[in-house]
Amino acid sequence: MNRTEHDQYDLQTEKSSEERDVLFGVINRFIGYFTRQTVPRTGNDTTREYPFVAMDTRQAYEQLAAARCFLMEKGLFRPGLKCIDIGCGIGNILLFAEMLEFSVFGIEKDPASLAIARGLLEPEQVDATDIWEFDRVGDFDVVYYFRPFCEKGLQVRFERWIEDQCRPGAVLIANRKMDEAIDADPRFLKIHETLPIWWKREESS
Structure with missing residues (x-):
């Protein structure tokens, strides 16, 4: 690549980055709007559970x-x-996953968030189910969550339960984990240096 081509590449990369900044900025404004609608009306027990909290979009x-x-x-x-989002809130993560060609499904028991998620997605893509009553985590290829519980004992119990439920070969995206035991668990391989993403090894691996 000569100097002119290199300069053009740098300019194109900078332009793409600026365009992405604009798109993420618009997305964040919409998510902020829906967050303000749902949080005051949450049906979650906020002494133990979080209301809808938007994960950093980028x-x-x-x-x-x-x-x-x-x-x-x-x-x-x-x-x-x-791909499943466990405690999907308004469904924003599901929209990203859908754009990346995944077949998406979410569970959410908070009526305020659930109503918005079912408006943004097809109603059958979001189920009004409590986490502890859902027994189909093993059906999914990618399992995503963003810490649903603010009480440590419940959160650790939830994390270990999900790790047991994930099928071999599935990818687990586990945000804001409270339990670090997964890093010593031979069933799991961390697949990204900085992001909380693990692969549950297949039986023969």
């Missing part, structure tokens, strides 16, 4: 893209792989 997108890239590199990705 990081959420980066996590899902990294999961997709990992599965592609292993020859496991195909459009329509199943």
Whole structure:
């Protein structure tokens, strides 16, 4: 690449970065609007559970893209792989996953958030189910959550329960974990240097 081509590449990269900044800025404004609608009306027990809290938009997108890239590199990705957001709030993460060619599904028991999620997605893509009553985590290829519990004992119990439920071969995106035991768990391999993403090893791995 000569100097002129290099300068053009730098300009194009800078332009793409600026365009992405604009798009993420617009997305964040919409998410902020819906957050202000849902939080005051939450039905969650805020002594133990969080109301809807929006995950950092850039990081959420980066996590899902990294999961997709990992599965592609292993020859496991195909459009329509199943992605679940456990405690999906207004469904914003599901929208990102859908744009990345995943078949998406979320569970959410808070009526305020659930109503918005079902308006942004197809109603059948979001189920009004309590986390502890959902027994199909093993059906999914990518499992995502953003710490649903503010009480440590409940959160650790939840994390370990999800790790047991994940099927071999699934990718787990586990934001704001309170339990670090997964890093010593031979069933799991951390697949990103900085992001909280693990792969549950397949039986023969």
